[in-house]
Amino acid sequence: MQEKLLERYEYVFEKELLDEISTVGQFRKINKDVPMIDIGDKLTHIPLILEGAVRIMGEDDKENEILLYYLEIGDSCSMTMTCCMEGKKSNIRALTEKDTELIMIPIIKMEEWIIKYRTWRAFVFQSYDSRMKEMLSAIDALAFHNLEERLYKYLRDKAMVTHSPELEITHYQIANDLNTSRVVVSRLIRKLVLDHKIEANRNQVKILEFLPKV
């Protein structure tokens, strides 16, 4: 665990903080598709991702699920960070997208570290900021009723997390994550194919412009 922690966060956190993380945090290795947090669970720890990715799902007043965002290497969960302060309950559902390694940090340390470590403070704010920006653009797409854009972004995100432009997925699964119907997804997929943005076959979608990160 030490090596990976250093490898991923050596330049993010100061030495003392890294030491404290490795003593106080518990290392966990989780397989693909394992539920970690459900809605209503009390949050006791915040995760720090070392390897793999975690999908964060939200739910509206009905039982409609929607994929909010992914946690990847170097990420933590800003949702957890905020509602964690007072041991509140989760309003999100977390699920491993693939085999994942992470460190769980007890929430009590949150406040302490915010005061104690400059880099931790920066980290918290930074992950806040990036999530906020993501949310804003998501809302934008929703307001414009722009499912096509949402779908394309979804596919790109998924490819990013997988580190591969080729996704093994059905239209039905996509529809579920986007909280829409399969028929609509199929039609939008066909559009994207005609626009030469993707290729699609049964159980498979390939992103054509796959440029690993900006």
Added chain:
DNA sequence: ACATTAAGTGATT
């Protein structure tokens, strides 16, 4: 060959 599941199509709201 048959059943099951994924994906395509047209019409309707």
Added chain:
DNA sequence: AATCACTTAATGT
């Protein structure tokens, strides 16, 4: 954009 009803295509047993 969602839903329905139906077709076609691919896959598994």
